[in-house]
Amino acid sequence: MTAEFDADLDVRGLNCPLPVLKTKKELVPLAPGTVLRVRATDxxxxxxxxxxxxxxxxxxxxxxxxxxxxTFYVRKAG
Structure with missing residues (x-):
């Protein structure tokens, strides 16, 4: 299963809490409703x-x- 996304973040190789912290930072400049794909290995x-x-x-x-x-698909709140 794949979903459509507008932005991409690769945090493979990083452990908790870095994937979420980097996702939070990446979401800041994005417009509400934007979907961010995040790939992690933790x-x-x-x-x-x-x-x-x-x-x-x-x-x-x-x-x-x-x-x-x-792989996570996160839609920014807005």
Whole structure:
């Protein structure tokens, strides 16, 4: 499954909390409704991204795991 996205962030190789922190920073200049694709390798990132979106109001449109790479599609709140 793939989703459409407007911006891309590669945080593979980074561990908690860096994937979420870099995602937060990347979302700042984006327009509301923009979808950011984030690719991570930290297995804990599924929990982290779910909690991040719940707390910030951003929408976790979709996420998947493929051979140890976790891909998240986050729509910026607005």
């Amino acid at each position: 297995p804990h990132s599924v929990i982290d991204f779910t909690a991040f979106c719940d707390k910030t109001g951003h929408d976790l449109v979709a996420h998947r795991e493929d051979e140890g790479v976790y």
